[in-house]
Amino acid sequence: MRNLILFFIRFNALFLFLLLEIIALFLLVQREPQKEIFLHSSNIVSGSILKVYDGVVQYTNLRKVNANMAEEIAWYKNRDTTSFSRMQSGNFNNDSTLNLRFEFIPAHVINNSTSGNNNYLTLDKGTAHGVVENTGVVGGTGIVGIVRKASSNYAAVMSVLHREIKISALLKRNNYFGSLVWKDNHPRIMDLDAIPKHVEVEKGDSVVTSGFSTFFPPGQMIGIVDTAWVDPGENFYTIKVELSCDLGNVQFAYVVKHQLREEQKDLEEEVGYE
Amino acid sequence: MNNSPYLRNIIRFVGFVLLQVLILKNIEIYPPYIHLLIYPLFIILMPFGMPIWGTLFLAFFLGISVDVFYDSLGLHAAASVLTAYARSKLLLLMEPRGGYDPNLFPGKNTMGLGWFIQFAAIVMGIHMLFYFFLEAFLFAEILTVILKSILSFFFSMILIVIHQYLAYPRPRKK
Numbered sequence: 001m002r003n004l005i006l007f008f009i010r011f012n013a014l015f016l017f018l019l020l021e022i023i024a025l026f027l028l029v030q031r032e033p034q035k036e037i038f039l040h041s042s043n044i045v046s047g048s049i050l051k052v053y054d055g056v057v058q059y060t061n062l063r064k065v066n067a068n069m070a071e072e073i074a075w076y077k078n079r080d081t082t083s084f085s086r087m088q089s090g091n092f093n094n095d096s097t098l099n100l101r102f103e104f105i106p107a108h109v110i111n112n113s114t115s116g117n118n119n120y121l122t123l124d125k126g127t128a129h130g131v132v133e134n135t136g137v138v139g140g141t142g143i144v145g146i147v148r149k150a151s152s153n154y155a156a157v158m159s160v161l162h163r164e165i166k167i168s169a170l171l172k173r174n175n176y177f178g179s180l181v182w183k184d185n186h187p188r189i190m191d192l193d194a195i196p197k198h199v200e201v202e203k204g205d206s207v208v209t210s211g212f213s214t215f216f217p218p219g220q221m222i223g224i225v226d227t228a229w230v231d232p233g234e235n236f237y238t239i240k241v242e243l244s245c246d247l248g249n250v251q252f253a254y255v256v257k258h259q260l261r262e263e264q265k266d267l268e269e270e271v272g273y274e
Numbered sequence: 275m276n277n278s279p280y281l282r283n284i285i286r287f288v289g290f291v292l293l294q295v296l297i298l299k300n301i302e303i304y305p306p307y308i309h310l311l312i313y314p315l316f317i318i319l320m321p322f323g324m325p326i327w328g329t330l331f332l333a334f335f336l337g338i339s340v341d342v343f344y345d346s347l348g349l350h351a352a353a354s355v356l357t358a359y360a361r362s363k364l365l366l367l368m369e370p371r372g373g374y375d376p377n378l379f380p381g382k383n384t385m386g387l388g389w390f391i392q393f394a395a396i397v398m399g400i401h402m403l404f405y406f407f408l409e410a411f412l413f414a415e416i417l418t419v420i421l422k423s424i425l426s427f428f429f430s431m432i433l434i435v436i437h438q439y440l441a442y443p444r445p446r447k448k
Contacts, residue, residue, distance in 0.1 A: 013330070016326075017330055017355060020333075021352060021355050021359075023334075024355055027351065028347065045342075046342050049296075111343070113344070114302055114306070115302045115303075115306035117409055117410060120345040185306050187306070248302065
């Protein structure tokens with residue numbers, strides 16, 4: 001017994017080192033959300049520090065923000081019904097009982113990264129503003145990520161530049177769908193997988209969200225095809241998509257709340273979708 | 275400036291964490307192989323007389339503080355704890371004749387520039403390699419890990435040497 005105690009005293013630094021290392025690694029690999037919330041960047045301390053800091057540096061970015069806002073306004077103007085002349089159609093049906101499916105909640109990006117393997121953003125809107133977990137986030141010109149956690153005033157968003165992201169996307173030209181993943185470390189290039197090789201794909205084709213996954217409304221712009229090729233012996237294309245939204249300077253974003261998400265999820269689970 | 279080692283280390287801790295998460299985190303260079311890390315300098319600069327358990331605990335909290343802002347809970351903490359342990363072993367290996375003065379801390383003025391750079395380089399090298407390995411978590415990306423480590427190491431070392439000249443401009447008279 002005495003020898004054992006002497007042994008522990010002699011190596012106590014080593015044991016403490018191993019203990020702390022194991023705690024750190026455990027924190028790193030465990031993914032249980034409840035435990036993580038406490039130390040997440042959506043927590044109140046780091047959230048407020050980032051907000052103050054952001055308030056200071058915001059002024060230096062105003063020119064860029066204005067340019068982005070103008071671009072965004074133009075984007076919406078182009079899609080406004082008043083921008084189109086309506087063609088007379090036989091069974092046009094004006095329905096005033098349309099269901100609101102998607103609600104956009106504007107938020108300010110107060111923390112961001114694009115250089116890691118797994119990138120996150122923090123938004124300054126939380127559950128108090130109607131943000132819920134597992135909702136999509138779009139920027140003015142393209143998709144940004146998925147809300148992973150929301151505290152009452154902040155939301156932590158998994159960026160599309162994340163190794164585990166998988167977004168259902170389709171080629172606008174012919175409606176073939178695949179999944180969008182981030183493989184290269186380039187902050188503007190993502191890969192569109194699972195497009196079969198008989199499909200015609202050209203540089204410049206638009207890639208938009210499919211709307212299958214309930215995170216994003218259908219038809220949200222993602223980017224354009226940069227390069228596409230079929231490796232010998234493969235049945236699927238390798239497609240590099242250039243994102244239309246530059247994650248490196250996104251300042252404002254909209255949380256997309258799908259009003260009927262639960263209903264769709266429940267139904268799909270009942271039938272046993274993956 | 276002030277001679278209280280407690281106050282000095284508290285200011286350093288807060289200063290390095292804020293510098294890391296508010297400024298260096300936002301410097302993003304393409305290709306994204308360069309991560310400027312300054313916070314391990316806090317571990318390097320802890321006093322010689324500090325007990326090992328103290329350095330381990332401080333390193334753990336330093337890592338956790340940085341992790342909170344990086345949304346990478348445990349990643350920087352694991353790297354920092356390993357770095358602190360390696361540092362204590364390295365101090366024994368690099369001990370000069372006559373030992374260390376427990377009231378001093380490593381620096382160019384206390385131990386000489388050559389000794390300090392050698393010491394800081396080994397500690398930072400260990401930190402960088404372990405950090406990028408943990409971040410990738412895959413041995414398939416070993417070339418990227420090594421490339422990232424080398425580039426980040428080089429630029430972070432420049433920061434550390436600049437810090438030495440800015441913070442301690444003149445050699446202290448004994």
